[in-house]
Amino acid sequence: MSIRKALRLDHWEVKQALRHPLLEGKKPIGRGVFSAVFEGTRKNTVLKLTVDDIGYWLFNCWATRVSHKHFPRIIDRHGDIGTVKLGGHDYPLFLFEMEKLEKIQPATETKRLAMKIQNTVRTASNKAGLWMRDDLRSAMMVQHMMQDTALPRSIRNALGQLENFCCNYPGGQMDLHINNMMQRKNGDLVITDPLANMSIWRKAVGRDW
Numbered sequence: 620m621s622i623r624k625a626l627r628l629d630h631w632e633v634k635q636a637l638r639h640p641l642l643e644g645k646k647p648i649g650r651g652v653f654s655a656v657f658e659g660t661r662k663n664t665v666l667k668l669t670v671d672d673i674g675y676w677l678f679n680c681w682a683t684r685v686s687h688k689h690f691p692r693i694i695d696r697h698g699d700i701g702t703v704k705l706g707g708h709d710y711p712l713f714l715f716e717m718e719k720l721e722k723i724q725p726a727t728e729t730k731r732l733a734m735k736i737q738n739t740v741r742t743a744s745n746k747a748g749l750w751m752r753d754d755l756r757s758a759m760m761v762q763h764m765m766q767d768t769a770l771p772r773s774i775r776n777a778l779g780q781l782e783n784f785c786c787n788y789p790g791g792q793m794d795l796h797i798n799n800m801m802q803r804k805n806g807d808l809v810i811t812d813p814l815a816n817m818s819i820w821r822k823a824v825g826r827d828w
Contacts, residue, residue: 625653625705625823626670626712636701636712641666653815664694665719668712670703670823673791673816675713683787689777689810692718706822720801720809729808733800736774736810739764740795753792757814758785760793774808781813792817 627633628647637643642657645666649656653671660666669675678684679696697714704710723730743763747756761782765775785791791814799812 622652623824624650625820626651626655626668626703627823628655630703632701632703633712636668636703636714639697639700639714641697641714641716642668651812652820654812659694659716659719661694663719664716666714666716668700668714670705670710670712670819671816672711672713672819673788673814674812675715676788677784677791677814678717679713679715680784680788683784685777685780685784687773687777687780688807689774690780691720691809691811694718705819706825708822710819710822718803720803720811723797723800723802723808727806729802729806732771732774732808733797735770736764736795736800736808737797739767739770740793742767744793752789753817754785754789757791757793758782761785777810785814790816790818 641660645657647655647657648665653674654667654669657666676684678691678693693715695716699711700714701712702709703712723733740760743760746763747759751759761778764770765778765782793813794815795810795813799810801809801811803809
């Protein structure tokens with residue numbers, strides 16, 4: 620069963636944002652719960668439109684953003700290009716350009732690593748407190764994951780940056796699973812959407828609890 624989307628492209632306010640000079644006339648080549656991905660200004664880039672402020676600032680905040688080979692390379696930041704009303708609240712629509720990535724190929728070391736990360740997330744989730752604030756629980760989960768020496772050192776270093784973001788930017792809930800990981804042509808695993816502002820999704824689908 621597919622999860623209901625927080626970002627609906629048929630919403631009239633989203634349609635207004637899609638008239639941005641970089642997006643006008645383009646069809647999405649990828650869809651997520653919070654975002655839509657379009658061809659970029661170059662063959663090797665994509666434009667990402669998102670209603671998830673956490674997902675935007677994770678890669679674009681000048682002070683606390685993550686920057687590691689296991690996170691996407693950001694090409695350009697276009698910031699807030701519109702707003703959309705969800706559950707009676709206005710939320711910004713953010714646009715940024717990043718490197719173009721590939722789906723993880725089956726039966727590869729990258730796929731095995733992605734599965735290992737996903738399993739580590741599940742274990743960390745069981746260890747973290749259920750009733751903690753989203754960002755604090757996410758930071759605790761990352762701490763547990765960083766202690767797993769079965770993960771490569773480079774992944775644990777990337778997770779260290781993620782923990783720092785969680786501790787400095789409130790509201791992010793862990794959303795790290797295999798569908799939020801991709802790869803480069805050289806096989807590098809790239810974590811694309813490890814955190815999300817789930818309160819926005821709850822507003823969008825009428826589950827504001």
